[in-house]
Every structure is written in C-alpha cells, then in structure tokens.
Amino acid sequence: MILWEIYLLAQRTILRNALRSSLTMLGIVIGVGAVIIMVTLGSGATVKVTQDISKLGSDILYVRPGLGPHGPGGVRAASKPFELADARAIENSVAGLRAVAPTADTAGQAILGSANRSTTISGVTNAYFTVQGWQLADGRFFNDAELKAGKSVCVLGQTVQKELFGTVSPIGKAMRVGKISFKVVGTLQSKGASTFGQDQDDVIVIPLRTFQRRIAGNTDVRNIIVSVEPGVSTQAVKTDIEGLMRERRMIKAGQDDDFHVRDMKEIIDTFTSTTTIMTALLSAVAGVSLLVGGIGIMNTMMVSVTERTREIGTRLAIGAMREEVLLQFLVEAVVLAAFGGILGILLGLGASVLGARLIGVPFIFKPGIVALAFFFSGAVGIAFGYLPAQKAAQLDPIEALRYE
Secondary structure (H helix, E strand, O other), rough: HHHHHHHHHHHHHHHHHHHHHHHHHHOOOOOHHHHHHHHHHHHHHHHHHHHHHHHOOOOEEEEOOOOOOOOOOOOOOOOOOEEEEHHHHHHOOOOEEEEEEEEEEEEEEEOOOOOOOOEEEEEOOOOOHHOOOOOOOOOOOHHHHHHOOOOOEEEEEEHHHHHHOOOOOOOEEEEEEEEEEEEEEEEEEEOOOOOOOOOOOOEEEEEHHHHHHHHHHHOEEEEEEEOOOOOOHHHHHHHHHHHHHHOOOOOOOOOOEEEEEEEEEHHHHHHHHHHHHHHHHHHHHHHHHHHHHHHHHHHHHHHHHHHHHHHHHHHHHOEEEEEEHHHHHHHHHHHHHHOOOOHHHHHHHHHHHHHHHHHHOOOOOOOHHHHHHHHHHHHHHHHHHHHHHHHHOOOHHHHHOOOO
C-alpha cells in the first residue's frame, strides 16, 4: 500500500514537470529504441543473407583452378584450367554426389534484329540445371544429341528474354550470340538478384561443347559445380575431391594446390557470423544512449532534490522515515526510466517494421531483446537514481527547513 502511494506521488511529481520529464526520458527512449532496431534489423539481415545464399544450395561445392580468394595474389597465372575429364573423374571416383556440372562462361553480345544486350554466355551440361536448381519457364533443356554434337541451341534467362523478345515467346526462334546464330529451345524461371547483387537471370545458357568449339575455341572448363546428396558431409566430399584433383594434377606432397574447393556452408557460416558481430557492435554503440539517458535522469533528480529541499525537510520533520524519502526519489527515477523504456520499445518496434520493409529484410520479433531492453532501462533508473535519492534521504530536517 505504501509503495502504491509512493508510486502515485512520483507520478504526480513527474506530470507536474511534464516537459522536463519528457526531455529526461528522451535518452532512455532513444537508447532502448536504437537497441531494438539494431538487433531486429540485424537479425532480419542475417536471415535474408542466409536465405539468399541457400538459394544457391547449401550442399554445393565449387571447384575452380587457381588459389582461393584468401590466397596471396588471387588466381595464379600458371594454374592450368580443368578439362571435361576432370569432371568425369569426380563423378566416377567420389561417393555421395547428386550431380557434377562442368561449366565455362564469358561475356557476350546477344542480338535480335535491332535489339541487343551484353550478357553472360554459359556453356553447361544438363547437370548444371540440377545443381543450381533451375526450373524451366517454357520449352525444354538440351537433348543428348545437342550436347554431344555441340549444336547451336540455347536456353534464355528471364532478363535476356524480356530485353530481346518482350512478351513474345522465343521458343523455336533464332537469335545471334556474336556472329553465331542460335535456336532458342527453352526459357528459365526467374531467380532474381543474388546475394552479391548480380542479376542471375541475365544469362544465355548453351551446351558446353558448343561453347568450347564456337565461343572459346578451346576445351577448358573454368568451374566444376558439385551437388552433394542429402545427409552426406560436404566436408568429407571436399576432402575427397581435393585428394583426387591433387593426384590428377600431379601435385606432390608439400606443394600448394593450384585449385580450390569452396563449400557453400562455409560461406553461409561466414556471412552469418559477420552480420551477427556487426549487429552486436551496433547494438553496443546504441546501448551507450542508455547510459547517457541514465546520466540525464541523475541530473534531473539532483535538480529535483535541490528544488524540493523544504518539502523533504517538512516530511522528515513530521515523522517520515529516511527510507521512505529514499524510496520516493528512487521510485521517481525508476518510473521515468520505465516510461522511457516503454516508449522506446514502441518506437523501436515501429521503426523496425518500417525499416524491414524499406530495406527488404524479414521482420524478426525477438521478445528476449525487448524484455532485456526494458529491464535494463529500469536498472539504469535504479543505478542513476540512487545517488540523488540517497542525498535527499540524508538531508538534515532543520537545515532543509531553513533552505531558501
């Protein structure tokens, strides 16, 4: 009952100085809101990045000639490219594989009448569509005769189709890639932009033999994409591929690999840990606002003690306990911090919903961080309100009554 009366008294005091109380709470509001916004948007960004990378397949390995991205100097000039036989060796010698897709690509000009577009030309086998999860929008993939003979046929990504053919179906129609005429046999469903911002639909896919003979003029394979069976360890498959390729490329013990194998799970883990660290860092910076808000509360309560010295003296003189005076000012500080925390939560959640829509990430509600931010705001009220409350409780009644 006494606590309730103290709370009502604290509420009346806060409302009596509404403007000053509002400005005092502002630091808490901003601090709590900023922490919630940073954590919520950071969690949404982590989920978005993970989903985007997972579209490429979390069970996929990329085998490429040259050093990996962390090696000094990037790709070695002396690293010889792969051949089709290397992909076949992986397919026949490594267990637990769903599909193996040798590929090669280059930039090229797609031309249809007066329309043209600079795009990516990819030479592939049909296994490429399996490992990358490509689905047909219309038409068909390549048949065995087209793959073996290197026929001039192609499958279009949605971007190229719209730029060259508009709303007209391109199936069965002819177009040029550079100076070579190709017949369109299929179109791919849209995949949109990748995690790295590249338009995955801006591509023309042709048989690998056609690419080697008529586009590149060699038998090089630039990339081997390996899809692992569900339940099979990608790390174990990666180790097997590395051992096989070292043997095929006659790399002796102690010598560095002149190729690299990238595991998509490793990339996903790297991105997830990076966004988590960035979220924690930004949240810590935002949390500084809570400390600033706490200092504001302490400053306001100190001023309040000075202004209400005679009131405190009167209460002590008529029999009020020092613990009651201490509790009164401490409750005022906690109420200020708690009200600021509630407003900060509402601000943070509202801004998070809006921000998630603007930047295109999912809104991830985290009740734990909301509760933590609220309780932390209350703790700030207690921590920074105790000193002014202690000062008020220690006032001498006689000196307080004399105060002008």
